[in-house]
Amino acid sequence: MELKKILNKVADFRVQGRCLHLLADILGLVLCGVIADCDDFDEIADYGKDNTAFLQQELGLSFVNGIPSADTLNRVIRHLDSHSLEQCFKACVAGFSLAGKQVCIDGKELRGTIPAGKKHALVRMVNVWVEEHSLSFGQVAVEAKSNEITTIPALLSN
Structure with missing residues (x-):
């Protein structure tokens, strides 16, 4: 399943029409930044600026208005519904089988x-x-x- 389709399932708490960045783009950027060993939102924003082409072409993220600022990333992640995000990530790992694994x-x-x-x-x-x-x-x-x-x-x- 495509990453953006999975991330679109997370409930967006923000007021529609007043947001410059898609929630799926923000979540995809934060996920990739954490995997790339970024320590804070400033590093994640820098990672996004350095790897915009990869994020758009390989992962299907759009970033129509550019990479979100560190403050935007912080604000969105702070107010995100953790249960909705948990369900999203459970869908990501649903294909993994633990049968026969330690x-x-x-x-x-x-x-x-x-x-x-x-x-x-x-x-x-x-x-x-x-x-x-x-x-x-x-x-x-x-x-x-x-x-x-x-x-x-x-x-x-x-």
Whole structure:
């Protein structure tokens, strides 16, 4: 499936007719910038300017009004509906089969969230990693009063 078709499925929260850049173009640029190891929105905007021809010809992104500024990228990503974006990326990886693959499951407590005098952090996460594809296939926060073992089946069912 073409990248732009997948990215067009993400719900656009912006007022139509008042936007210079298509949401699919912004998301495609940010995705490629992150894959290219850009650290912030300024670097992603610079990456877009340096690779406009590739983004347009190979990925089908349009950039009718040029590459969005770093401020535009920041503003759009900050206000984006994360659940809509999650569904989009699930559609991207839907073609990957995990049958016969080694799945690594890892639980972590996030540093800096341990209250003074307590043993455990307030934020605990479980991740699923597939080394063969070098992709994380899921990440879920462990609910309070629960543990990683009860979270794993819910994560794997997604």
